[in-house]
Amino acid sequence: MNESRKNCDIRVFYCRNLAEDFGILPMLLPMERQNNVALEPVPCSGKIDPRYLLKAFEAGSRFVCILSCPKGECKLIEGNLRAARRVQAVKELLAEAGFNPESLRLIIPESKDAKHIEAAVELILGCLNKK
Amino acid sequence: MPAKYHIHTQPMPPKHKPIGKYGIVDWREDCSACHNCVKRECAYDVYDKERDRLVNALQYVDYLYECKGCLCCVQSCTKGLLTWETNPEYLKLGDEVWTPDIISSTWFQAETGRIPVSGAGYPGPFCGPGFDSILTDMSEIVRPTRDGIHGREYINTQVDIGRKPTALAFNPEGKLALKSPPIVDIPIPAIFGLMPWHKTSPQLLTAILDAAKKLGTYAFVDDSSLFAHDVAIPYVSGEFVPLEARLAVWPDSPDVVRRIEKAKSTNPEMIAIVSLCLNQNAVSRSLELAKAGIDVIHLLADWHGMTVNSDKPKHITHAVREVHLAFVEQGNRDEITLIAGGGIALAEHMAKTIICGADLVSVDVPLMVALECRICKNCQQGLPCPIEIEDVEHDYAVQRIVNLMGAWHNQLLEMMGAMGIREVRRLRGEVGRAMFFDDLERECFEPIFGKRKEL
Numbered sequence: 314m315n316e317s318r319k320n321c322d323i324r325v326f327y328c329r330n331l332a333e334d335f336g337i338l339p340m341l342l343p344m345e346r347q348n349n350v351a352l353e354p355v356p357c358s359g360k361i362d363p364r365y366l367l368k369a370f371e372a373g374s375r376f377v378c379i380l381s382c383p384k385g386e387c388k389l390i391e392g393n394l395r396a397a398r399r400v401q402a403v404k405e406l407l408a409e410a411g412f413n414p415e416s417l418r419l420i421i422p423e424s425k426d427a428k429h430i431e432a433a434v435e436l437i438l439g440c441l442n443k444k
Numbered sequence: 445m446p447a448k449y450h451i452h453t454q455p456m457p458p459k460h461k462p463i464g465k466y467g468i469v470d471w472r473e474d475c476s477a478c479h480n481c482v483k484r485e486c487a488y489d490v491y492d493k494e495r496d497r498l499v500n501a502l503q504y505v506d507y508l509y510e511c512k513g514c515l516c517c518v519q520s521c522t523k524g525l526l527t528w529e530t531n532p533e534y535l536k537l538g539d540e541v542w543t544p545d546i547i548s549s550t551w552f553q554a555e556t557g558r559i560p561v562s563g564a565g566y567p568g569p570f571c572g573p574g575f576d577s578i579l580t581d582m583s584e585i586v587r588p589t590r591d592g593i594h595g596r597e598y599i600n601t602q603v604d605i606g607r608k609p610t611a612l613a614f615n616p617e618g619k620l621a622l623k624s625p626p627i628v629d630i631p632i633p634a635i636f637g638l639m640p641w642h643k644t645s646p647q648l649l650t651a652i653l654d655a656a657k658k659l660g661t662y663a664f665v666d667d668s669s670l671f672a673h674d675v676a677i678p679y680v681s682g683e684f685v686p687l688e689a690r691l692a693v694w695p696d697s698p699d700v701v702r703r704i705e706k707a708k709s710t711n712p713e714m715i716a717i718v719s720l721c722l723n724q725n726a727v728s729r730s731l732e733l734a735k736a737g738i739d740v741i742h743l744l745a746d747w748h749g750m751t752v753n754s755d756k757p758k759h760i761t762h763a764v765r766e767v768h769l770a771f772v773e774q775g776n777r778d779e780i781t782l783i784a785g786g787g788i789a790l791a792e793h794m795a796k797t798i799i800c801g802a803d804l805v806s807v808d809v810p811l812m813v814a815l816e817c818r819i820c821k822n823c824q825q826g827l828p829c830p831i832e833i834e835d836v837e838h839d840y841a842v843q844r845i846v847n848l849m850g851a852w853h854n855q856l857l858e859m860m861g862a863m864g865i866r867e868v869r870r871l872r873g874e875v876g877r878a879m880f881f882d883d884l885e886r887e888c889f890e891p892i893f894g895k896r897k898e899l
Contacts, residue, residue, distance in 0.1 A: 354533070355508060362472065368498050388531075389469060
């Protein structure tokens with residue numbers, strides 16, 4: 314494993330299908346060059362498990378972001394919807410533990426149009442710059 | 445009976461995370477937490493590993509593509525919550541010849557030294573281009589011996605490199621009258637070739653040489669600082685004469701015979717190899733070289749196993765078969781040794797190349813894949829190597845190469861056992877132990893459907 318990914322302040326989980334089908338990898342890769350950002354591709358955003366997210370915080374991440382497919386575009390039909398429910402659950406857990414729930418963010422592009430996908434990536438970049 | 449040749453393998457885990465093929469996505473919310481959970485039944489403990497690593501390690505999502513694709517859990521989950529996904533990064537590995545499956549299985553063999561077995565059976569087609577158009581005849585597999593080929597049964601994989609006399613002559617005292625030409629025998633029908641495009645540091649070459657020594661074989665080396673290694677076959681350029689070498693290789697050139705004669709005058713015990721590009725003139729040039737007294741010819745295809753500089757490139761198996769048959773026709777095939785190289789990626793390719801007429805093969809790119817190369821070709825473009833192959837750790841590299849060759853050797857034994865051949869030297873040119881798809885198609889379907897159209 315890439316040693317630089319072990320202790321990252323920011324983790325971005327992204328759906329591989331989104332990266333493949335909508336060509337967002339070139340947009341995401343500049344992020345990985347920043348030392349404190351780890352890109353974590355997952356087979357589907359529905360693979361995101363509350364344990365992954367909590368583990369990411371436990372491992373020292375200050376901000377965790379999930380980029381999923383637009384609504385209705387999930388290859389597994391409901392992966393992005395399930396990701397949204399899990400993110401909500403983890404946000405509640407974070408709040409209960411006294412952490413800022415806004416340090417976890419799910420970003421779903423509005424549609425598969427290039428401008429919406431680009432806007433979603435811009436949103437992540439914006440979040441990263443703020444952190 | 446001589447001691448059996450055995451390659452001692454031992455697990456050597458990768459230094460970098462291998463790119464896995466399959467991942468499982470599960471809909472946890474719908475789980476009814478039943479008592480016969482399929483996750484507990486996973487034969488490869490994928491789910492247990494996930495749980496353990498989430499507790500202990502920080503590299504928590506690296507195991508996402510560790511699923512072996514047996515589909516047991518996907519099929520058996522009573523609520524159908526699990527979905528099988530293929531890793532797109534995996535599909536992007538290599539190219540149409542060096543497929544992701546070849547790269548992945550080579551990684552497995554280098555790590556474990558074991559024969560790769562697919563958990564999901566074989567879902568692919570039964571023939572394809574290149575090596576896949578040759579089917580080996582496994583007819584003897586119906587009658588396996590009691591303790592098998594890894595037990596008492598002896599299958600010899602030793603080959604000779606050098607010119608062999610066709611007949612013996614004795615003097616009146618009954619002693620051998622002719623001086624036998626120099627010959628080298630190696631216990632596996634493979635030597636290590638030069639890398640076609642990888643950048644090889646002296647450190648990496650030393651590891652390859654040490655692995656070759658451990659295996660009892662030889663390796664081509666183009667770095668003069670390593671010519672003195674016990675198992676180095678110096679790749680000679682210019683008028684250089686390798687005085688100590690038992691074997692040496694020259695690239696083909698118009699004056700190669702003169703240069704070899706000059707080298708042999710100072711080192712008569714040396715076996716000279718000429719490395720010949722497999723092109724449209726390969727047959728005539730091979731006959732010419734053999735006639736001029738060259739001991740060994742190395743027929744080198746490109747790294748995809750195709751002939752070079754040809755209008756209609758042929759696969760290495762066809763080209764080697766042509767050269768082999770030309771020598772058979774001349775009646776001097778047994779005198780010379782043919783080494784074939786280029787595009788040999790799997791153990792079966794080694795056996796199939798030998799069936800097509802080579803005495804042994806030269807292995808190149810698989811050695812780099814054993815060291816976790818991803819065939820990304822970054823090094824060709826001057827980009828950094830993702831696995832920093834040039835700075836490879838010596839012991840790790842040696843063991844990974846030994847493991848790979850151990851797995852290849854076992855596969856060769858399995859194939860030969862199944863083919864009913866007990867001696868790899870007898871496998872050479874033994875096309876009766878193989879079926880060629882082109883021939884089968886011509887014989888079976890051409891009378892019905894006519895000739896296949898050329899694309």
